[in-house]
Amino acid sequence: MPLREIRLNSGLVLAAFLLTHFGNHALGLFSVQVMEDMRQVLNLVWRNPLGTFLLYGSLFVHFILALEALFKRQTLRMPFKEAAQLVLGLSIPFLLVPHVVGTRVEFSLTGHDSGYPDVIRGFWIISPANGAKQALALVIAWLHVCLGVYFWLRAKHWFGRYAILLYTIALLVPVLALLGFAEAGKEIASDPERFVPAPGPAEAQEMLAGIRLAFYAAFAALIGTALTARGIRAYKNLSTNIRITYPGAQTVTIPQGFSILEGSRLVGIPHQSACGGRGRCSTCRVRVVKGLDGQPPPSPQELATLNRIKADPDIRLACQLRPAHDLSVVPVLSVGRARMLDLVTSNQVASGRERELAVLFCDLRGFTRLTEHQLPFDTVFILNRYFEVVGQAVEEAGGHLDKFIGDGALALFGLTTTPESASRHAFEAALRIIEGVERLNDAFASELDHPLRVVVGLHAGAAVVGDMGYGQARGLTAVGDTINAASRLENLAKELSAELVISDEVARRARLDLSGCERRTVAVRGRAAPIDAWIVLRAEALSE
Template identity: 65%
Template sequence: MKILPGKSAPEPLGSEIAIRTREIRLFTGLVLGAFLLTHFSNHALGLVSVEAMEAGRVWFNRLWRSPAGTVLLYGSVLTHFLLALLALYRRRSLRMPFREAAQLILGLSLPFLLVAHVVGTRVEWALTGHDSGYPEVVRSIWILNPAIGARQALALVIAWLHGCLGVYFWLRPKPWFPRSALILYTGALLVPVLALLGFAEAGRSIEEAPDRFGSLPVPPASDLLPMIGPGLYVAFGGMIAATLAARLVRSLRLWSRRVRIVYPGDQVVTVPLGFSVLEASRIAGIPHLSVCGGRGRCSTCRVRVLEGDPHQPPPTAQERGTLARIKAGPNVRLACQFRPTHDVSVVPILSTGRNGVASLVRGGRAQGQEQEIAVLFCDLRGFTSLAERRLPFDTVFILNRYFEAVGESVEDAGGYIDKFIGDGVLALFGLKSTPQQAARQALDAALRIKAALKHLNEEYESEFEQPLKIAMGLHAGPAIVGQMGYGQATSLTAVGDTINAASRLEGLAKELDVELVVSEDLATRAGLDLSSRDRQIVQIRGRAAPLGSWIIPEAGSLGR
């Protein structure tokens, strides 16, 4: 029988707690990220001078050593670490993608790398009142004890990398992330590099002129200070060990209650009660796409439930929201959120077929990304009758010259040729630029195509009974851009309502015997005032809202 999850079922308390837990973990992670960013920025001032580092440290301490800053910082440290242990405990399987494993391992290793530094600075200041400034710290760990300095540099890189991975998993599903990824990656790389260079430059300055910064002060004695470091090591190590032990106890208890999950090809995976379908796939080594890392922030891991007991747990609020957004059917579930309590048969929707698995798992544009792009459709008018009066090789020659002219025009304008369809061309703009730039590039390409066609007609005037004519449609809006196809026929393309609308506008240009039809959406993005032109409302098949468009009889007139 098919599972029909109850849409009106009351939300389990556990799912609400899980959502709040993720929100708290994200908030505390962002607090720690802000601390690292300010701390590393303070280090980077060493590229200016040691005095600049000390001046920056005054403001840094006012922020993070204030009562509110102290509670926020160390509360976030403890909360974030405990929530990481909770996430580790909740995982039914430790098999996970490399990025997720790296984030987990780096996060759990951080306390052991940072305890000595925290005890020697913040804890010592709290117990004795001795405030270690940059000259003292740099001389101690960079000049006198370089091994400790190397360990602190390693801790710096690990802490930043752990934070960057967390931000990456958080932002990756956002539609604007691909456009901003290069800037974010550049910033993520520069921050630790500048911090290390600043610290090293401060060490060189102090080493060259040690008298300028005085001798190392002797901090006040404290009987409690030597015991805090080992105590923290034991505490953090004990919490990790207790979490792993609790996982083992739970696994032994749950293994007696197992669930069978049947996949296509009669693959059967048996897992303890409480495992998600995605975790079962990973345990069995079954390729299963999950762009967001199994956090319920995307729908790429969704499965179609074929058979199973109707009393399976209903979708959580987060799962229901994601499924509603993609208008999923009643028997579709998110594999990362669906934890069956009875035997079930499923089919991964986005990972069926050899090419589906291979291309989607590779990442990047292969996964498909929503982008704001501009689209140009152009087609030769009356080419069929023209081809009827010519030899096939002559027709091919003319087509290739036409394609060359259009291709060069599109590329010179900053666009990308998606495909040639008969004597038509589909071009995309905005794959690496803003929507406004994309719209202007598409208009520029249309003008270039018009000029190139005019030149082609002049060059082969004696060969044509009638000059070649063109019809073009321009539109802008969201589309899914990604690698699509099969085998050697796979290529970068775009799909969606925006593509269909641009094709319809090109068809309207043919119907009206004009060279260009421009949608209001593209004209608005390009900042183009076409109020003096003829305007028409176009009904697009399969599209609820009509599309306003401007009729341009002569494309070249836009450039005047």
């Protein structure tokens, strides 16, 4: 499993613990006894050997991997949210050490279980200042969790629909927890004789104080080690600078350990990178015209991308290649400075985002023959009426009309909905298009030698959606295997004289009953895997 995934999973474990902890605090709105009863239940989850190993193992792994990521950064320049997550994360151990040692460690060493009455008495009555510090620590930990979850989910296609709900939950959880803590404190203060804490072993307090200092020293040493290692690396890199020569004899000097893409950005050389330099695309690729021998070999991630585009041996990804010595490169996909600034500052849609879409391709059969028997302006008039039918059908079904291609059209569904809804909407749009064309035939029956016949192909799957093109021809569109497959299914409909060819993926997601139609496994040109598809000769049969 990649380190990034391990770090994410360990963070989710910690988030789950913090969420249950906050939920337990919120029960103070009812009573201290309810809080304590729920704590006993949660202890069954987090204080058994497996829960303890999972919780503290995740804490250790998450912290170490965070330091590893900090060390790998070539520069500490970063967006504000990333910087906030980093600073908050590094401060959390120091803020939580007193509470953890005073509860979990003390219980492990002495068997004394500090329950909510003990802890709240100490924070609310004996030392309110420590209570305020603990409340601040929990809020900081929650902010760190929320930022991490945000970075994880923001690229998900459904995030926009549920963002307000998630933000509301993120706000309510700590507010309710703090209100519960305050109510519990008031309850204990109003009747101090009712909640008399069981005294812990006096001899253990000196040992616990030493453990707290040890924890502080350990965390400080780990952070200091990471920062010191960064400093040593930076110092060593000063004496091992690498020269990168670009077209036009433009030369950039970078410290060893920087990638070519980082070198380009360091001095402001325009360099394409649609995925932001994460190795998930090939747009930053360069041709190494000199100095390729002796460079680090491609990582598995880079090699997979290069193999996918069938790159020549001298092609490397600029975001992944960290040169070991001087070299000369030529960016394969060059961009102007204005375009580069646009790519850097654009939103996620402009730079491309993978989404689950339903795709509709439709086309008129025999339209070339129709134009041979119509006056040019009459042809334009009929064609515009057909485009109107398609556009209205797509818009009424909640889709996005991507483009018209001759007498064909491409429409996308799922830009703002779930994959299941997208497939249902695409199917509804297909039926509306077919019905609309039949109405056109009735309206122009006296003018048409042959009725208009439309064919539609529907497919669903992942595609990259982005703002693509150049100048006035730039707009929102999608690319990928799903788009190509939908086009092939539309061509198959022509070959079979069928009105609709629906991939099994669309039928499954939309929960269509196509048992009365023929199902085929068809080989799609340009695609290795075949597609299971349903052949609908006449769409009107689906409503019978």
